[in-house]
Structures are given as structure tokens and as C-alpha cells.
Amino acid sequence: MKHLVILGAGTAGTMMANHLVSKLPKAEWKITIVDQYKIHYYQPGFLFLPFDIYTEDQVKKEGKKFIPKGVNYIQKKIERISPEANTVTLDADETLNYDILIVATGSKIAPEEIEGMAGPEWHKSIFDFYTYEGAKALRDKLRDWKGGKLVVHITEMPIKCPVAPLEFSFLADSYFKHKGMRDKVDITYVTPLDGAFTTPKAAQALHHLLEEKGIKEVTNFNIEHVDYDNHKIIDYAETEVDYDLLVTVPTNMGDEVIARSGMGDDLNYVPTHKATLQSKDYENVFVIGDATNVPTSKAGSVAHFEAEILTENILRYVAGKPLDAEFDGHANCFIETGGGKALLIDFNYDQEPVEGSFPFPGIGPLRLLKENRMNHMGKLAFRWVYWNMLLKGIPIPFVSSAMSEKGKKIEAIV
Template sequence: MMKNLVILGAGTSGTMMANHLVSSLPKKEWKISIVDQYKTHYYQPGFLFLPFDIYTTKQVKKKGSKFLPKGVNYIQEKIDLIEPENNKVLLTDGQELLYDVLIVATGTKTVPEEIEGMKGPKWYKNIFDFYTYEGAKALRDKFRSWEGGKLVVHITEMPIKCPVAPLEFAFLADSYFKNKGMRDKVDITFVTPLDGAFTKPRATKTLHYLLEEKNIKEVTDFNIERVDYENNKIIDYADTEVEYDLLVTVPTNMGDPLLERSGLGDDLNYIPTNKATLQSTDHKNIFAIGDATNLPASKAGSVAHFEAEILTDNILRYINGEELKEDFDGHANCFIETGGGKALLIDFNYTTEPVEGTFPFPGVGPLRLLKESRMNHMGKLAFRWIYWNMLLKGVPIPFVDAQMSEKGKQIEKVN
């Protein structure tokens, strides 16, 4: 009798898992289905570049189905409910999907409604996000004609997708307005609920230095209570006020409401997940990957890529009745745009800080870790091609995958 593996979500993580599993599971024994309500697949790291006219809209979106492998049943429909006690997924069109194994890859979304006054009458007028396609595009249009003033780049609360992106935005804004010959007309302030620029102390030191160097003010420990859109201020619970003419905010990030409806999510609608095996802590035949999990790892594409390899192996082990491997260590690496055609590269995991040194990049040469360079910037831009042509399709990425074990050894030595 045919068994069913169902993947919820055809974003980065879901698409990768479909590509990994279609070649790993016996076709005569397993039917793989993937469910997603949206036709368009967005290259979300590209949203950072859209407001600054570095990328065009066409470069950050493609038809999602073209990245799904043959042999996978693609269902374009909204998901109503997961019934874990019945091993069943209910869709809004009345379809019922039975599963033997379920992979939750429903991602995370911005919820500006969580903060009073944020998504009010000034939303997309002088209050913007850049974590959505619509927000990044609207901000691009605003920047093209903006004459300057107080620009505030703000993080509502953690965790957020790609924790360094708001910093990158501030750095790119500095560069963008310099190039337009109007940096002297723009006052940039970076506002964060953290006690420093980043979640890891060693990287924070480097990033704080860059903020100072670029004359970007920093307001830390700011826990926003509300947006006073009538007087152009954000106000925190300690009554600290930061004035703005243009507010670029990263709203609260939350998992899909589906997980709340199904009783599977935590307070932020993320699915409680074993941080080493990627199995749900509550249901043995449910696994989670990427931004949908509650793991203490960065919500980023590189993390999902490293998770996908391990999750594929663990699903095969689960199916064969074998013990799961506790192999995922929270590994992340990412380029941090610093403006002026330069970028940093950081590499870290659950327990290790970003380290200095070099990272091998075949055909190009070593990339410097925690140091600005033009080569790192080229690496960041090259990642878009890698994303569409390799990462989504589950193709090994030589300069990432081949070096992971070696880099892990180096990190352990340093720490």
C-alpha cells in the first residue's frame, strides 16, 4: 500500500525538501505531495536590495512550480488545519490529505498589526517594512523621490528572519544617499531591542564599529510599545521616544496562523522542534524545517540549506525504524552588506561565535571572515544565481558543503 509524505509550504525549505526526497524515497512505495497557496516564489534575500534599485522586481520572483521536481504532487491550495491525532491535513477546498510523514515548512511572516499604530493610516506612506515584496517595492518608490530627513531603521522584537538584514539596510542606506549626493540631508538611526548591534558579541563589536564609522546613531534596549504616527515617533515601554520622518521597521515575525489553529505552535506560532534532529517534540511523524521551527538558530536560507541535508537523512532513518541522528548544530553563514560595494562574511552555530580567518571559495579564492571586502560583496550578489540554480534544487554547493566539516573543526579550535 502506498505511503504518503506531505510537505506544507513550497518556499525555500519546502522546495529543497521536495528535491532531496524525490530521489531518496522509493517511488513505488511513497507519494510525495507539497501544498502551497501561492504561485510565486520570492527570493527573499533580494528584498534588501530592491529599495535601493540594486535589484529589479523581476530578479526577486519566479514561478514556484518550475523549481519542484517531477514526481511530486503539487497542490496549490490554502491549508485549513493539521489534525496530528488523525495524521491528516485539511485544505480550504475540502480536500483531506492523509500522511505517514509530515514536514512543516510554512515559514514566518511579518505581523505589523501586533504593534499599535504601526499598520495604520501612514503604512506605506512614511512607515514601511522591507521584509515583504510589497513593502520593499513601495519603499523603493518612496526613496526615489525622498528629499531627506530622519530615517529610522527599527527592529520590533526577536526572533526575525535574517537577523543582520536591518543592519545591512542601514549600511546600504548610508551608501545609497552618499551616491545620491544627499547623505548630509539624511540622519540615520538604528533602533534595536537588543543590547548591541547583533545577537553574537564578537560580531557585535565589528558591526558597532561600522555604525560609528558611517555616522549611524544606535539606540539599544528599545522595546517598542506603540507607533505615534500622528507625531512621527516610536515609543517604548520606558517612554523613550525616537522621532522619524521615515520609519523602516521590521515588524514582529510570527509563524503561520495554521500552527496556532492546529494547536501545534508556541506563543509566536513556531513549531516546537528538537534542535538537533528537527523532529517535532510532540509528534514523532512530524518534522519541521527553516523559519517554521522554534530553534535558537538564525532564520536564514543558509540554515535551511544545512538543515535539509540532515532532515533528509533523519526522515529516511525514521521510515526505516532507525535512531535519528542528532547532527544539526545550528550552523549559519551569511554575507553582511556594509555599503560601498563591500560586505562581511560571518560563520557560526549554536555554541560558537563568528570567527575571524578565511572561508574557501573555489575558483575565486579565500573570503575573509568578519572583515569587509569587495570579494565578499561579489559573493553576496552571486548567491542569487546559486539560490535559483542550486540551493532550491537540492544541488550540493561545493564551496559551502565541502568546507562545512573543516570549518566546524576550525571554529571548535578557536573556541
């Protein structure tokens, strides 16, 4: 009996378990998935929790219910990967041997990386919304907040869902308008980038929305520390931005187990071949989702597209065939813009977000880089798709893992 071990039962790991359980011969392969956490979170929902759009129960479920029958589920902390020995050490010195390893350990925020961020004002006047606890604490703060200077800040790239901080800014604008207190709130968006997004076309469209909504933009801001006593963030050029309420996206890093195992880069992401999703250092190790260092968005849609490619490459590896399935960096993201509207962007390694129709060329019904209510409904519908299709490895109709160029005004990334 051969052993395939999946580390992490988040979005990517759970999808891989569901994909592979029906495709690997049960008489030859045992599949084991390991995760220390009992609860599975719908992380895109954390964006909506602070604004009372989603409830707590809508963004969390017991993780085990999504692990398919036939997969051995272990709820334990992963202590170390020993790729030279093909073993994984769990809590209490339990050891798993593997023939194939899939690393799906994700990423998390590390506010301790910035001086003063995780200090005494953490979840008091300084908040994140990238964790369940942070989003809940921010919700409770916003319910009674009387207004002032709201700063939405990104520490550094890469981060999970690069558009989420912008979405938070837009939803905040809409939220305070609805409460009749927008005139009491000054919103500033602070980013280390030289524009609102990572690609020029989308940055242009999103900058226009920031201006339209009266949200100030501070670019090229590389934070050095948080002066929580005086409510300021200060960058290496000694630029200061004052705040009354700081909503920050801290440094995102891969899991500590990657550092303990000596398998990652400076941010604990695993060096990964961007097309095949095979580890660059170990032939029988594959990496998926936020754990990789591939140059595309860390988002649920990316993990979904990667899972389809990786499943094919795992099967080819098992059969002793070359890994010829290639991931093109496809990402597909709804961007909430407030007021019941949203944008949709579709892009990959070589193609930046452009205008067009999705998923049907010339028909849509969704429009790319166009703010409308249909896209907003698509964003909200994705929660049902996530729990009922995505996690279970069920293909989403008419949406392929490779980005289609049909129906789009193609302009390659220079």
C-alpha cells in the same frame, strides 16, 4: 502506498521535495507539496529592491517550476493540521492523509502586533522591506525622498535574517552618498538588543561600522507603540525616537495554520528538537526552516544546511532506525556594508562568528568578519546559487552542513 506531505513550497519545502524525490522509493512513497502561493520569492533580494540594485523580476519566479517531477503539487490554502489523526485539511475541505509530515510553513511579518504600526501611515511614512510589496513601496518612496530622519527599527527577536536591518542601514548610507544627499539624512538604528547583533564578536565589528558611517545606535528599545500622528516610536520605558521615515522590521511570526492547529508557541513556531529537526510533540512530524523554534538564525543558509540533515533523518525514520544525524545550528551569512563591500559570518549553536578564512582553511578566498569586495561579490553571486542550486537540492561545493572549525580563531559561546 505511503504518503509524505510537505506543507509550504518556500525555500525549505522546495529543497526537501528535491532532496527526497530521488531518495524515497517511488513504488512505496507518494510525495505531495502544498502551498497557496503561485509566486516564489528570493527573499534576500528584498534588501536590494528599495535601492534599485535588483529589479522586480530578479526576486520572483513561478514556484511550480522548481517542484521536481514525481512530486504532487497542490496550490491551495492550508486550513488545519490534525496531528493526532495524521491529516491536513485544505481549502474547500479537501483532506490529505500522511504517514510523514514536513512542516515548512515559514514565518511572516505581523505589524498589527504593535499599536499604530499597521495604521494609516503603513507604506506611506512607515515601511517594511521583508515583503515584496513593502520593498517595492519603499523603493518608490526613496526615489523621491528629500531627506530627514530615517529610523531603521527592529521590533523584537527572532526575525528572518537578523543582520538584514543592519545591512539596510549600511546600504542606505551608501545610497544617499551616491545621490549626493547623505548630509540631508540622519540615520538611526534602533534595536531591542543591547548591541548591534546577537553575539558579542559580531556586535563589536558591526558597532564599529555604524560609528564609522555616522549611524546613530539606540539599544534596549522595546517598542510599545507607534505615534504616527507625531512621527515617533515609543518604548515601554517611554523613550521616544523621532522619525520622518520609519523602516521597521515588525514582529515575525509563524504561519497562522500553526496557531489554528494548536501546534505552536506564542509566536506560532513549532517546538522542534534542535539536532534532529523532529517535532517535540509528534514523532512523524518534522519541521524545517523559519517554521521551527530552534535557536539559530532564520535564514536561507540555515534551511539549506537543515535540509541535508533532515533528509538523512527522514530516510532513517522510514527505515525504522534512530535519528542520529544532528544539525549543529550552522549559519553562514554575508552582510552588505555598502560601497561595494560586505562581511561574512559563519557560526553555529556553540560557536559565535569569529575571524578566519572560508571555505578553505588558510586560503579562503573569503575572509570572515573582514569587510571587503570579495564578500560583496559572494553576496551578489548567491542569487544565482539560490535559483540554480539551492532550491534544486544541489550541494554547494566545499560547504558542509556542519560548521567546520578549520581556519577559524575559535572562541566558544559562553
